[in-house]
Each structure stands twice: as C-alpha cells, then as structure tokens.
Amino acid sequence: MARSSATDVIPQLQKLLGREGVLSDPADLVVYDCDGLTIEKRRPEAVVFPTTTEATAEVVRLCNRHEIPLVVRGAGTSLAGGCVPIGGGLVVSLTRMRRILEISLRDRMAVVESGVLNLQLARALAGTGFHFAPDPSSQTACTIGGNVATNAGGPHTLKYGVTVNHVLGIEAVLGDGTIVRLGPVFDRAALDLTGVIVGSEGTLAIVTKVWVRLTRDPQDYRTVRVVFESLDDASAAVSDIIAAGIVPAAMELMDRGILAAVDEAYHFGFPTDAEAIAVIELDGLKAGLDEQLTRVAAICQRHNAREVLQAATADERALLWKCRKMAVGAVGRISPSYIIQDGVVPRTRLPEIIRQITRISAKHGIRIVNVAHAGDGNVHPILLFDERDRDSVRRALAAGKELLEQCIACGGSITAEHGIGIEKIGLMETLFGKENLEVMGRLRDALNPAARLGLGKVLPSPDAPKILETVGTCQALP
Amino acid sequence: MSNGFLPTTETVHAESAEMVAETVRRAGSQRSAVYPIGGATALAFGAATETPGLGLSLARLNGLADYPARDLTVTVGAGMTLGEFGRLLRKENQRLPVDVPQAAAATIGGAVATNFSGPRRFRFGTIRDYLLGLTAVDGSGKIFSAGGRVVKNAAGYDLARLLVGSLGSLAVVTEVTLMVKPVPEASALLGVALAELRKADSLLASLVESEVEPVAIELAAGALPRQSPLRLGDGTAAGQLWLGFEGSETDVRWLVDKAAACCRQLGAEPRLIDGAAEAGELWQTLADFPAPDGQPTLTVEAAVLPSQTVAAAESLLKLDGGAAILCHAGDGIIVARFACPPDRAAALASDAREAIRLTGGKAAVLSAPAESRLDRSAVWGPATEALGVMERVKRKFDPQGILNPGRFIFATGTP
Known part of the structure; x- marks a missing residue:
C-alpha cells in the first residue's frame, strides 16, 4: 500500500480515540508546528491524543497499515526540533496521559503516565521527603515522557545523574505496534532495552508509562553565588572544585551578557559589572555542609572570586534558582530570536571552549551569551539573532555549527541533554563517523523497523533535510 | 581443552581490537563459536552450551588508554582487572563504586558483560551508570565505538548501555x-542481629521515615559460614542487618549515631565496624558473597520490589533452611547460595524461581556446579x-549467532 495522508484516516482515528482525541483542523494544528527550536517548522497532518498504551499501539498499527509516519510529542519544550513532524504525518501527543498511578516510598518508586509534568510529580512528592531527581530548566512545563525521550538532565545532574539513572522501567509501543513492558524489577534475563530507549527521542519506541526512582531529599542546602572577574577564572574554579574530590549538587555559570537580561527580568540584584557568576549548591547532611562550603569558597578565592555570597533564606535560594532556570526566558528582552545551543566538553576543557565561543561570536558577528552546567562541562551558549533577517539567521546557524564542531574537537559531544532532534543531524557523522552510525541504525531497524516513528530524526539518512545548511527547507508555511 | 564450562577447542589471546575482529571474522567464516573470556571468574554464569568454539581471551587488552583524572573519566582496555583498575584510581584518590565479585581477577569488560553489582548498588547504581562509552567487535568482526568520553552525552543511541548485561x-x-x-x-558499617527475619521489615520501613541514608542496606540470613564476619551475636540470630555508610568524617559520624539510636529504639543493640581494616574486610565479604567457595553450590539471584525483600528471602529459606542468603535490601536484590549436588540444581533453580515469582519477582542462576549443565x-x-x-537485536549484531551461542537468553543463532 502506498503512503497515505493522515487526513485519509481521520475517521479511523476518531473511531479509535473519539472525536475529541483527534485534531485535524488546520487552525488547531498551528501550535504543533515546532518545539522550542522555532526556526524549523512543519505542520502535522493531524494530531492525536491517545489516553492509554493500547490506544497508542492501535494508532501505531493503523499508521503502519497506511505507511503514515508519526512523531511523538510531550509538552513541546524540547530544543532541537525533536517534536517537529519533519517527515510529515501524524503527531502523537501524550499530554492526556497524565495520571500519577502510584507512589511507593518504601520502594522508592513512582509510576507515572508519560504526559505527567515533571512539576506535577514534584508537587505530588512535596513533603514526602523524596523527589524525582532530573530537574531540567523546563521543569514547570515539560513531561516525564519528554524527559525520558531526551534523557533530560538539569542543574543537579552533576551529583544525581540524568534521567536514565532514575528510570526503573517503562511500558512502550515499538515501531510495529507491539507493546513491551520492561522492569521495574531488575531482569537479568533481558537486554537493557530501557537503557537504550531512554534518550532515543521517540525513534525506537513510544514510551507511555514510566517507573521512576525516587531520591531522598537532602537534609539541607548551601547555595552560593560567586562573583568572578572573568569566565576563565570561573571555569577554572569549577574544574578545581571537582578535582578536589568535592561533588556539589550543582555548579552553574552565567556570563555578563545573560546576567543583565536576567536581572532586568527577575530583579535579583546581581552586580552589573560582574563578568561571570557561578551558582554553586552543596547539599546533603546539615552536619557536613559548612565544612564543604569553606573548602569551595577557598578554591573560588584562589581563582580571584570577588565575593562568595550565601543565599540566606529559602526564598533567596528559590529566587537564585529561578534566575538560573528561567535565564533563557529572559533572553527575549535582549533579542527578537535566539537559539539555545547545547554542547559538552571534558570539564577541564571548559576555559578553552568558552574562549572559542567568544572567538566564534566575533567571527560570525553573532552575539552570544552563556549559561552553563559548568560542573558537567555542559555549555548552553545562546545565540542572539533576528529571525526576520535571513542573513542573521544564516550567521547564527553557522556560528552554532562551528561551536559544536569545536566541542567535538575538544573531545566532547554535540548534545548533553537536548538531543539531536532534527537540528543536529548534520553533525552526527562528524561526531560518530559513518561506520558507527551504521551500527546505531541496526538498533532502530530492530525496534522501529520501518523507521516510521520519528521519521527523519536522530540518524542521518540521504533523504533527511540537512537542517544546519538549509534553513527553512522543511516546508514553507502559509 | 575444556575449562569445565565452555566447550573451547583452543584459546586465542587477543593483543588488540583488530586481533579480536580478525579472530571473530575467522571464526565466522568457519561458522565456529566464539567465547569471550575476561578474568574467567564468571564462566559458570550462563546456560550450558555444547557448541565447540574458540576461547577469546581479552586479558592482554589491559592497558590504560587515557586517565584525565581531573575530569573524573578514564579509558582502559577491557581486559584490565578491577583490582588493577582500583589501584590505578586509588593513586588519584578516586574509585569506581561498583562492587564486582572477585575483583582481583575479574575484568572491566567482564563486569560490563555480566553486570554484576553488590552492596553499594543502593547508593551508587550499577556499571551502566558509569559507562560513558566503549569500543567493541560485533559478531561479523566489525569494530565499532559507542558513546563518548564526556560525563553527559545525549547524541544518538547509547549502544554502550545495550551491551551491559548482554553476556x-x-x-x-x-x-x-x-x-x-x-x-x-570515611566508611563504617553498623550491624544488628535479628531474632527473626520479619524484624528486618520494621527496621527497613523505619529507615524510610528517618533521615538516615546508608549507601548499602544488607540483610544476611540463613546458614552463613561459621567464620563469616557477617555473623553477629551468639550464632542463634535468624538474620543480621548491616547498614553501610560512606562520606565525610562528619557525615558518617552523624549517620552512625542516628542509625544506632534508631536501632536501639526498636530494641536492637547495634555493632559498629569503623576501623579501616575491619570495615574493608566486611565490604569485601559483602561484595564477594556470590563468589564460588569450592563446594558444589547453586547460586541464584532474585530481584523483587524492595518492600518484598524479606518475604522473598523467607520463601527461599523455606525451600532450603541450609541456604545462605544476602539481600541488597534497598534494591530488592537477593543472592541465595544453596549447597547442591549437580543433579538437583535444575529442580532447585526451578523451585526458587517459582517462589520468587510469587513475590512478584524474577530469578536467574548466577552459577551452578559444572556437571549440572543447566539449560537456558x-x-x-x-x-x-x-x-x-x-532476538531481532541479537540478529542485527551477531547475524551468524557465533558469540557465546546458547549461553544467554537467545534460542536463535546457535550455529
């Protein structure tokens, strides 16, 4: 059977999901054009909202019969175009699967449907003494399913790890419509498919249910902001703290460019002449924290820290974290459009990549401001441009590409937590080489044989548009 | 030549990844099986296989490739033993906090393939949580790399994780x-003897409520060897609960005090082990619990939800009161050792699996006497x-089915 349009199967989809479970009116589809990477858009032919794993599997089987590609979507907060239906077809939104099914403190486990918001789970756990550790900056809006798809991190991955370290099991629909349940009890008589499906950006399976690990809340925090005279000093201090055997809960950097925007938005009162600010959080038992803090402060001072100021109250700590997590949101005040990049290098190469970012900014005439999960060597340069000006777009993309190439040259990778999506497909071969990509392809062939789930994503293929070179090839929008 | 577990006709000692690739290709062209061997400490792990083939030793691939200690990452040959690896890291005051039995001889590659872990799993997870990348040779003799060398990486599929536990x-x-x-x-262990195993449940439940966060929660029960340092009291205890603590001096002192008070409140007098040598020996005993001791033994590993640990341990003891049991109770992992003549192993394994199934869990055999020839x-x-x-994944990586045929879960691919 030849590929059908999703619009041809609307009646069948409605029969499966009810009329309210299918969107196909063009006006309703606009918001599904893109995710947080707004420069690439493609409108889906329809959007469906299954509410059970079985219904999701039925949708996948129907699409297989009609050779219709599908892209799974959570809250759409991803930043690499992972939700854009670049291959056309259907968007499967899991946002109506948002029940927290179980919380068992004794088992340190919560069972949630994929559409549950990260924040929704955090709220449900508040006061229990336990939490779900991954806390990406999009926490207030993103879904657990989305966290699983991108293997999301956040500031606290430095100590607590990324999403895959906190997933005990999944229920998922494979590319052929088969439902598999993996975990939550450790199974030796199995391949670790959970380990590879987490982070596969919906291109191996559609994860519908997740058994997550719960982590004990720390007894106390020491959160400090450290003012540095240069980004170089700040990144060297971060590297020295790790080398000294201290494992802070988080070590975040913001440069002068972003600080100005953040301060304007949230009125924290950062010194306006500071070149860089590090937010360092220590957590754990109250008894040992001050001792650790003294050591951290001493290392910062060795790197010319101007001041090390501790958040005095819980409110001040919350505001400091708001400034860091909502930093990107404040960028709208200083630029009409921006791309938040995601690169990673070995921690000790942090000063080097920061210098490269400065050089690349000057070379392409693109202003770049920086936030970074510095403790992980994970940089998030934010490239400021004007989407209405094609030359500005072209320069921003060229700068982003060069920046990621520099990350590779430093022994790093082109994404630490945002994923490949469609944005970074063009660099996959540079990072891995053809031979290794072929091996990755085998995994997709086994789990998603027709490659219909997430068509055109993660793995390059000859017919996938080369996003970084050719802006706007996806589809001209009305 | 045979080592009792693998029907190997000869053993090739690989000196390089290229030599591994060449050996696999050669075996493939002859449709001969290949049995990778690291430290040969886990040959008893896996189903009996009758397919003759080559032993492929990785022991000489034991070099250090790169150790940027300040980045807290390290790249080594798969044949390096965990003992050697530990010494290397110790020079930088670092470690891999995954407990692999018989670490002196077991290799890193073997630890990836078998996915063994031990007491510290509760706090530190398994080797999968530390594995950033690897190089490997597939069943067609192709060398490939996966992952990278940075601590956080979301690019492409994490094939390194796929290989963990794939034997x-x-x-x-x-x-x-x-x-x-x-x-x-600092490191310390706190032990309490339990008159009855059920008592462990209330202690474990009260831990959830308390602020005490151990790195290991170990419950030993059944017939422990007389000289085992895990034993507490006068030998009449039904079980002993050991809590392991690690951290700064200040943290460990606080935790030990708090945990001890908690135990006393529940009527149990704890024993503290905090001397470096004594604590070291105890950690070692916990980690080496599944290792062979020269007696014919069936070792089963079960996994249940943590809250079912005690019930599962009890059901295994009901099968054989002479079993020795160690539970990583925080993770719901139970290792049970049954003294067992070879001809009883299959039936006992099946009974143990059924007992565990009733508590909602899974069980696998870690080792059995060679003569018992347990099937898949x-x-x-x-x-x-x-x-x-x-099986589809297996065929993509080993289309001829020559890698460790018949030993893991796959029916397909036996040449």
Missing part, C-alpha cells in the same frame, strides 16, 4: 570509558513477551 552475546567489548568518583573520606530455561527462566524484539 557477550552481541559484541566483544575491547575498551571502556568510565566515569569515576572521589574516594569518600533453567538459568534464565521462561521467555518473556519482549524476547522477540531482543
């Missing part, structure tokens, strides 16, 4: 990049619904 059935690992951790300043279903249990897709 060498998809590819032969030749080099591994791991994230490592600083050595904690005896070692791994009945096939699950996900086996079909796993």
